[in-house]
Amino acid sequence: MSDNVADLGEFGLIAAIAARMPQTRHVVVGPGDDAAVVNAPDRRVVASTDLLVEGNHFRRDWSSGYDVGRRAAASNLADVVAMGAKPTALLVGLGCPADLPTEWALRMADGFREEGEILGVSVAGGDVVRSSSVIVSVTALGDLDGRPPVLRAGARPGDVVAIAGRLGWAAAGLAVLSRGFRSPRVLVEAQRRPEVPYEAGLAAPGAGATAMCDVSDGLLADLGHIAEASGVAVDVDTSALAVPDEMRDPARALGADPMVWILTGGEDHALVATFPSDAVLPSGWRAIGTVGDGSGVTVDGAAYDRDAGHDHFRVP
């Protein structure tokens, strides 16, 4: 039995991971050659890449290998969906210390596989290297199926701002874990593993979405990206952002304002989009604001006075 990845060796680990990764119909050539070959029927391919680093994006005492695999896959699949594309494949790089338990790496592979299965997507290739802490790089590919990509730059004055998915849950979970608690479980789970609103995202282009973005830096920060790219102003109506019951008790216990989690928390991988005012929002979307002339993001018509988002080099 191979207890850690050094016992198994680089090629043994790759083989063990690949054995857990059945390939989908999108994949022409899977793991084991110099590169993967993936179908791109649209003649354009959408491609997004992320790096996740132990101690910054996850902690092994808080998240299992399975959780990290789910999260890493989800964050990239959400990016592809946010472009208006349907994901087709994942590529994964794993850096790990020689004493990483083999089970951790294999469970991470399971997480990738199961998150991918939601969308019919497999890990078509990757790389395994040695590093002092665990590092996961992910690239997701996707297909536009003949449609133009949904950019951040397409919002127009008069549009409705809508979100799909959860906001602030991961931030609340992180706040709970950071104070040494392990509950409420639903918030801690949200921090470990986002629930990306894939179906809602896939329905957005057909419903006329003019702009779309994955909420990874926090709602206000990511709406700021849309406002800037589109040359418009965005106002968020907090009365449309109900504070979930699950957040009330921990917010009180931690002396926190749950609306800050909702407005500025990243890592839930919700989707935010703009739609023409007469559009029928697809299932899973709810209106939370409006697009106007001008620039910047306001909350209930006023400037927001708290730190509005996440900068990886300026962690509070």
Add this chain to the structure above:
Amino acid sequence: MSDNVADLGEFGLIAAIAARMPQTRHVVVGPGDDAAVVNAPDRRVVASTDLLVEGNHFRRDWSSGYDVGRRAAASNLADVVAMGAKPTALLVGLGCPADLPTEWALRMADGFREEGEILGVSVAGGDVVRSSSVIVSVTALGDLDGRPPVLRAGARPGDVVAIAGRLGWAAAGLAVLSRGFRSPRVLVEAQRRPEVPYEAGLAAPGAGATAMCDVSDGLLADLGHIAEASGVAVDVDTSALAVPDEMRDPARALGADPMVWILTGGEDHALVATFPSDAVLPSGWRAIGTVGDGSGVTVDGAAYDRDAGHDHFRVP
């Protein structure tokens, strides 16, 4: 002036890097949205990903940011070319400590740009995160232009084995650097920055290459991959592998056998391929062996008695 990446911030660093990255005609949507959109005229996309970790794949006291960018781009572009495809775009993830000099990151971007320019390829997207040491993840995309991919599994008994590019130069450079020397400069440079035989690689499919592989684990190890995938035996003829003059003096000084560097050294990103015996080898390729019935790799008809390749978890 922003002396280190924390002064500039995540978004400032991304903007500064993107400003140095003009996009090519392959790129429909470049950096700045949730994902890149890249042309894939063949309706299939070739995709390869690698992770490079400071202290394992490079050392900042030995390699500049520029060198690391060149090397990281080259290693992935070589993988795409080894599939018989023409590279179309790169995606890059950079993990760096807050005190990384901004200049280092920008010079790395220059390295990516200049290596890409050899093939008309740009960095279409990426990610920047904080990490305790420098980490670079790279994904290269490519197009098959209507041809089948050149797999590792296509070698047939009777084929000729040929190589393009340099073998053992990076290993010799590493041996020199490891003993505290900085010369011969040509070997040290080879360790810092591979010279990938892109043109020869791009010509291989048209000349009938039956199998092809990027030499990253060492010639014998990578020929082992071809032999195993193809179900054939490979014999290497060392009389066709001349020891370059540049290696003779350092080999003597270090008490090393230069043929070991040539047969087992990785990281030069040479290409090894098999061709039908009656093929006319394109410019840049030279015959170094033959394919036969059986299994495994022999050298001059005999088993090779030294460690034949590189395993990232079992570094000598």
